[in-house]
Amino acid sequence: MYSYKEQIEHITDWFPKDSPEAIELYDTLMKRWREEILNKYEESIPKPKVDYDNEKRIAYQELVDIQSKIDDLKKNGKTEWWLREIIIKQAEDRYLKPAISKYKKLKFLQAKENGKISKQFIDKDTIINNVKISDILGEPREKSQSRCKYGCPLHQEDTPSFVWYKNTNTFYCFGCHEGGNVITLYMKLNKCDFKTAIKELSLML
Numbered sequence: 576m577y578s579y580k581e582q583i584e585h586i587t588d589w590f591p592k593d594s595p596e597a598i599e600l601y602d603t604l605m606k607r608w609r610e611e612i613l614n615k616y617e618e619s620i621p622k623p624k625v626d627y628d629n630e631k632r633i634a635y636q637e638l639v640d641i642q643s644k645i646d647d648l649k650k651n652g653k654t655e656w657w658l659r660e661i662i663i664k665q666a667e668d669r670y671l672k673p674a675i676s677k678y679k680k681l682k683f684l685q686a687k688e689n690g691k692i693s694k695q696f697i698d699k700d701t702i703i704n705n706v707k708i709s710d711i712l713g714e715p716r717e718k719s720q721s722r723c724k725y726g727c728p729l730h731q732e733d734t735p736s737f738v739w740y741k742n743t744n745t746f747y748c749f750g751c752h753e754g755g756n757v758i759t760l761y762m763k764l765n766k767c768d769f770k771t772a773i774k775e776l777s778l779m780l
């Protein structure tokens with residue numbers, strides 16, 4: 576088996592110089608040779624290992640900071656309510672959503688690197704027992720031993736009426752009367768089906 580370099584050197588043995596066949600073969604071989612060199616070069620560079628746990632911690636903190644700034648905005652009664660709504664909406668679109676997707680992406684990349692993605696179906700009880708509602712909603716507004724309160728992510732409100740029951744990892748909102756577990760919450764928040772919710776939540780295990 577000749578190397579691409581050797582084949583290129585022998586083109587004129589097989590085809591007349593400057594013939595269309597020679598030119599075409601030369602182009603093809605040069606292209607493959609270049610690819611071969613690039614591949615070898617890429618393999619030779621050790622890939623830096625990403626410290627996902629640290630990256631995720633930073634991204635999560637960023638997320639919590641943004642969320643608390645937005646919560647402050649919600650509490651700030653100095654501006655007109657409609658102006659406040661606009662500012663909050665803008666802050667959510669500009670800062671919160673990118674921060675959430677950055678965090679999710681890190682989780683996804685880490686799971687992919689650990690080969691978790693290809694893992695077979697994870698059952699719903701494993702998710703409910705291991706992914707806390709606080710993993711999704713972050714820091715609660717009010718904490719106690721068995722229950723925590725959040726501003727409901729499913730309806731607009733000022734006083735928190737969304738209760739997370741820690742022992743069962745379930746929730747109920749006394750404002751909009753929505754309730755369920757971490758999976759149904761995820762489905763409602765992301766407008767996705769059960770299967771997608773399980774798949775994505777399993778990345779948080």
Ligand SMILES: [Zn+2]
Pocket residue numbers: 727728729730737748749750751752753
């Ligand atoms: Zn609610």
